[in-house]
Amino acid sequence: xxxxxxxxxxxxxxxxxxxxxxxxxxxxxxxxxxxxxxxxxxxxxxxxxxxxxxxxxxxxxxxxxxxxxxxxxxxxxxxxxxxxxxxxxxxxxxxxxxxxxxxxxxxxxxxxxxxxxxxxxxxxxxxxxxxxxxxxxxxxxxxxxxxxxxxxxxxxxxxxxxxxxxxxxxxxxxxxxxxxxxxxxxxxxxxxxxxxxxxxxxxxxxxxxxxxxxxxxxxxxxxxxxxxxxxxxxxxxxxxxxxxxxxxxxxxxxxxxxxxxxxxxxxxxxxxxxxxxxxxxxxxxxxxxxxxxxxxxxxxxxxxxxxxxxxxxxxxxxxxxxxxxxxxxxxxxxxxxxxxxxxxxxxxxxxxxxxxxxxxxxxxxxxxxxxxxxxxxxxxxxxxxxxxxxxxxxxxxxxxxxxxxxxxxxxxxxxxxxxxxxxxxxxxxxxxxxxxxxxxxxxxxxxxxxxxxxxxxxxxxxxxxxxxxxxxxxxxxxxxxxxxxxxxxxxxxxxxxxxxxxxxxxxxxxx
Ligand SMILES: Nc1ncnc2c1ncn2[C@@H]1O[C@H](COP(=O)(O)OP(=O)(O)OP(=O)(O)O)[C@@H](O)[C@H]1O
Ligand SMILES: [Mg+2]
Numbered sequence: 001x002x003x004x005x006x007x008x009x010x011x012x013x014x015x016x017x018x019x020x021x022x023x024x025x026x027x028x029x030x031x032x033x034x035x036x037x038x039x040x041x042x043x044x045x046x047x048x049x050x051x052x053x054x055x056x057x058x059x060x061x062x063x064x065x066x067x068x069x070x071x072x073x074x075x076x077x078x079x080x081x082x083x084x085x086x087x088x089x090x091x092x093x094x095x096x097x098x099x100x101x102x103x104x105x106x107x108x109x110x111x112x113x114x115x116x117x118x119x120x121x122x123x124x125x126x127x128x129x130x131x132x133x134x135x136x137x138x139x140x141x142x143x144x145x146x147x148x149x150x151x152x153x154x155x156x157x158x159x160x161x162x163x164x165x166x167x168x169x170x171x172x173x174x175x176x177x178x179x180x181x182x183x184x185x186x187x188x189x190x191x192x193x194x195x196x197x198x199x200x201x202x203x204x205x206x207x208x209x210x211x212x213x214x215x216x217x218x219x220x221x222x223x224x225x226x227x228x229x230x231x232x233x234x235x236x237x238x239x240x241x242x243x244x245x246x247x248x249x250x251x252x253x254x255x256x257x258x259x260x261x262x263x264x265x266x267x268x269x270x271x272x273x274x275x276x277x278x279x280x281x282x283x284x285x286x287x288x289x290x291x292x293x294x295x296x297x298x299x300x301x302x303x304x305x306x307x308x309x310x311x312x313x314x315x316x317x318x319x320x321x322x323x324x325x326x327x328x329x330x331x332x333x334x335x336x337x338x339x340x341x342x343x344x345x346x347x348x349x350x351x352x353x354x355x356x357x358x359x360x361x362x363x364x365x366x367x368x369x370x371x372x373x374x375x376x377x378x379x380x381x382x383x384x385x386x387x388x389x390x391x392x393x394x395x396x397x398x399x400x401x402x403x404x405x406x407x408x409x410x411x412x413x414x415x416x417x418x419x420x421x422x423x424x425x426x427x428x429x430x431x432x433x434x435x436x437x438x439x440x441x442x443x444x445x446x447x448x449x450x451x452x453x454x455x456x457x458x459x460x461x462x463x464x465x466x467x468x469x470x471x472x473x474x475x476x477x478x479x480x481x482x483x484x485x486x487x488x489x490x491x492x493x494x495x496x497x498x499x500x501x502x503x504x505x506x507x508x509x510x511x
Contacts, residue, residue: 003090003097006104007083008127009075010120012291012338013252015127017104019069020080022087027063033084035068038076038290047109048085055113055160057094064088074336076290079118082107082137085160099167104128106146107139113160117141119258122251125149137163137172145255145265147177148248179266183247186268191237196410198231200400205231207391207503209414212238213421214482215436217324217346217386219309222393223363224356228349231393232305235347236272237411239302240419246301249341253293253300271302273344277311281319291331291338296323299344309348310378317383320346324386327439345438346387350379360395388438388475389503421485437482442474449477455494462501476500 005020031045052059066084068075083105090097106124108116118124121142128136129152136154138146143156155172157163166172195205204220208231211218220228242250250267254260260267275284275295286294296304306312323329327343352358353372358365367375384390425436432444440448451459459476462468468476477492480500484492 001091001097003087005083005087005090005100006128006133007080007106008104008124008131009073009077009079010123010127010256011074011336013123013256013293013340015120015123015125016073017128017131017133018073018075020083020087021067021069022084022091023065023067024060024088024091025063025065029061029063031064031066033066033068035066035071036074037068037080038074040078041068041075041080044078044081044084044109047081047111048088050111051081051109051113051160052085052088054111055164057089057164058092060088060092064091077118077120078108078116079106079120079124081109082115082160082163085109086163089164095164095167102134104133104136105163106136106142107157109160115139115157115159115163120256121145122148122248122255125152125154126252128152137166143175144177144263145251145260147175148179148251148266150179177265179248180244182266183242183244183268186264186266187241189268191234191411193230193233194237194411195231195234195414196408198227198234198408199403199406200396201227201231201393204391204393205409205414207389208235209238209418210479210482210486210503211235211345211347211389212240212414212418213486214388214425214478215345215438216388216479216482217348217438218389218391219348219350219384219387220391220393221350221352223358223360223395224351226393226395228393229307232274232307232347232349233272234411235303235305236270238414238418239270240415240422242268242270242301250301253297253340257293257298259298271299272305273299273303274305274307277306277308277313279312279316281316284316285319285323285329285331286340287331289333291333293340294329296320296329296342296344297340300341301343302345303347304344305347305349307349309350310375312378314378314380317378318380321382321386348387352392359392362395385469385471388479391503417486420488421482424485424488437478437485440474440478440481445474445477449481449492451477451480451492451497452494455492455497458494458497466501479503 002021002023007018008015009018049059086105089095108118110116117139122145125146126149129149137157140156140158146154154175156175157172222228247267273295284295286297323342329342330337330339353367354375355366357363480492480496483496483499
């Protein structure tokens, strides 16, 4: 008789149900796996044989054929060990196959039969639930992650014998987790870096607050030691907390990449991905022959921080242009194409010239015009055009530096204003399918960023004086909208617009 065991495989960010069919034939002892398995699944043959023997069961000394259906779907991952073993044990009548009908199995086996954790458990269990499966058995280390999915019973097991016993005498304990209260509790934890430890720099702090409130991209330009990297690290602490839906979406991504830890099954904070400038474009965008998400997808709903931005090779920076615009990336390979989400905020930091002191009040810059131009040409116009807020960060004055008594505002209180502004935006755009001002299309800018007559006059002057492009014009209105939201103002007033105009395009001649 052929036994059919349910499991799943991940493709992109989604999982699909897979049936593991096991048959034992009267032929020379051999085991074969068919149905587009990857190398890890093919190697399951040896692991499963040893695990079954070492758990005290008998492995058939006949030919074992394992078919992974549907046959045209490529399967990958080590979660097939347990379902294959269960199929064989049904053949050997160690378990009654009738009892396994409503169950799915995920898990890697070690040679002694212990169950090892696998990647992608959250999407796998979600996929199984959508396929109508009622119960799932997973390795204990993955059980809290699996329990994030509501509407499916989750059992965690340590050993192959425990799984068999579940159907024979001692049932496994069901795992529960209250997702919303877990998320609430965890998101209140303290951050490592806080704005209360950053002296002065009011202008930069304000720009970071606007960026966090409206989801805008930001670039900091300034001399060495001015605190750019420090403030960027503090930025994560003023971002609004994750909504449950966002947290689950992020957890799926991190689960597939194997970046979740067993005791923290849910992503509770917005990601802050600091990428080094030696990173390859594949590492940033994602890809490879077995496509995996890159840094921009790991930064989804959070921040991608490029420190020393001009040090990145130009081709690496250029690949960011499309995902910055679309909020997603499509990776096309010969056989299939996969879409990953990439709605991230870009945060950049750089010096204004190779020596770093262009525009510094105390130190003289030693670079030639040619050197400066060459240095800055690594940032292309189109990329700069996508960065809404560009600010100059100057070094602290000796007075500011030595003034230890001054109390700086904490991240928690800045975050309160950010959260309020985000709520206003979410309410306003609830029918437009966007969340923040930075996502406004030019059509929506016309609808939501109207300005009165005196403000239009002001914009007219600015357009002529700063030679603003069409895209730049829209961006200034978007920033003004965010400043008005932070102010709790329904309309964009003239002073909001004036503030927005301060963050105009970076221009080396102004240093
Ligand atoms: N405003 C500030 N308040 C408190 N400490 C500061 C401030 N600015 C700089 N520092 C101190 O100086 C150190 C260096 O700052 P940081 O690394 O942020 O400079 P940077 O602007 O990134 O310089 P570089 O251009 O060389 O990368 C910080 O770790 C911090 O200790
Ligand atoms: Mg730095």
